[in-house]
Amino acid sequence: MKKEIKDLNNKLNFIQELVISLLEEQEEEWLDSTDIKQRFHFSESKLYRLRTAKAIPFTKIGNRYYYPKTYFNRLLLQQIQEDK
Known part of the structure; x- marks a missing residue:
C-alpha cells in the first residue's frame, strides 16, 4: 500500500511539473x-468601474490599460455554458 501511494505521488508530481512547464511556455x-470595448461592447466607464472594483485583471503601462485575453475568453465560455 505504501509503495502504491508513493508511486501515485511521484506521478502526481510529474503531472504538476508538466502542467507548470506548459503554462510557462x-x-x-x-x-x-x-x-475590450469593441469585442465586448463595454463603455469606458464600465471598464473603469471594473478596474476600480478589482473585478477584472489588468496592468497599466504608461497611460494605457491592458487585459489578459485568456480571462475574457474564460468569461465568455462561462456565459455560453450558463445560457445553455
Whole structure:
C-alpha cells in the first residue's frame, strides 16, 4: 500500500511539473481597452468601474490599460455554458 501511494505521488508530481512547464511556455496575449470595448461592447466607464472594483485583471503601462485575453475568453465560455 505504501509503495502504491508513493508511486501515485511521484506521478502526481510529474503531472504538476508538466502542467507548470506548459503554462510557462505559453505567452499571455494582452488586449488593450479599445479591443475590450469593441469585442465586448463595454463603455469606458464600465471598464473603469471594473478596474476600480478589482473585478477584472489588468496592468497599466504608461497611460494605457491592458487585459489578459485568456480571462475574457474564460468569461465568455462561462456565459455560453450558463445560457445553455
